[in-house]
Amino acid sequence: MAERGRPRAFDRNQALHQAMMLFWEKGFQGASMSELTAAMGINAPSLYAAFGSKDALYRQAMALYEEGDGVVLGREIAEAPTAKAAVEAYLMRSAALFTRPGKPAGCMVVLSVVHGAGTSPQTSEALRDARNEAQAVIEARLRRALEAGELPATCDPAMIASFYVTVQQGMSIRARDGATRPELEAIAQASMAAWDGLTQMQG
């Protein structure tokens, strides 16, 4: 049951990684086919044979991105000892991820809200689902803390999660605008100054 036909002459994963980097940097519309093929080191027919279309390639690049940075952030939230530590780790890790040298600034999925114009409805929906999931993970962590008695029953997990996700998305914009890691970390810490007040608010 070996593979039939002429073997592929390029590394599919490596080519997809290069496509992800270009989409991440320039967005869907901003990355042209000629730029993509140049970055991936292949010709257009090879790209279409391996990935289907520009739109399908973007979805696969987005999945690869989530398997990387998305999983990293998810682990930070899951492994933190308290809800407050989870949110703080989520923001501080984001500050680091958004400013890595050699990688595009900010979050690929978040920036696609604006970048994403021109994608298919299927891809737009996948992007929206990914963003909603990020908030759902934080909200679930807060709700777990609330049920464990770590937080007062009067606080509003959905609202708190919405706030901190908004801060993180704002950090994506700032990173794209040239903010450094220390600047983003200061913003993250500033938002944590609201924690005590938020966790005592009524829902």
Add this chain to the structure above:
Amino acid sequence: MAERGRPRAFDRNQALHQAMMLFWEKGFQGASMSELTAAMGINAPSLYAAFGSKDALYRQAMALYEEGDGVVLGREIAEAPTAKAAVEAYLMRSAALFTRPGKPAGCMVVLSVVHGAGTSPQTSEALRDARNEAQAVIEARLRRALEAGELPATCDPAMIASFYVTVQQGMSIRARDGATRPELEAIAQASMAAWDGLTQMQG
């Protein structure tokens, strides 16, 4: 000294307003010349004669945007009795501006960080200047409060302004993602829960 030649057959301000709306909604790259001329109700040669180029048209549309919503937000900050009230008004007014029916969601200038790919260096610089100015206005208001003794001398106006501008920029993303005005207002109020902590922090 009356105007020479054939008079213009369209309202220049009205056409520019239509261009602003389209750029605001779709970004520079996302708004094509054919879409622009259709929205403005004129043909391409008229557009180039009146505005110069697509890039120059974008700059003029941006200036019109700043004369509108930008001035509104600046007035909120200037007229508020205290620094805290200024920041809160800035965020609450943003929540309203970002969700007006019949207008694109979010801030045109902020979203151009991502949207703006493809503009000339001159336009990119103008957009960055506009964003920096927003933060400078808030920082100046905080500094004024600090010098008036309204805030403790140990607090950091630049850091506080950076935080609240980040929240407002995050609200732009959320608005683009479908957040409603009440949701954005809740986020704005949540961020104000950090005020007391931030204004007692050391710089």
Add this chain to the structure above:
DNA sequence: AGGATTATTTATCGATCGATACAGAAAGGA
């Protein structure tokens, strides 16, 4: 070895991009 299958390279395809050439139309100035 020979046929089947798949990937590669080259050379495009029609559509759309931003931007203009050109000729006719509508105004003021002489």
Add this chain to the structure above:
DNA sequence: TCCTTTCTGTATCGATCGATAAATAATCCT
């Protein structure tokens, strides 16, 4: 009235967009 000036509509420019047709090359199976 005729000339100059400016705007308008038509028609189109070269470049680039995303996507493919066709021919060739490389592998497996029999």
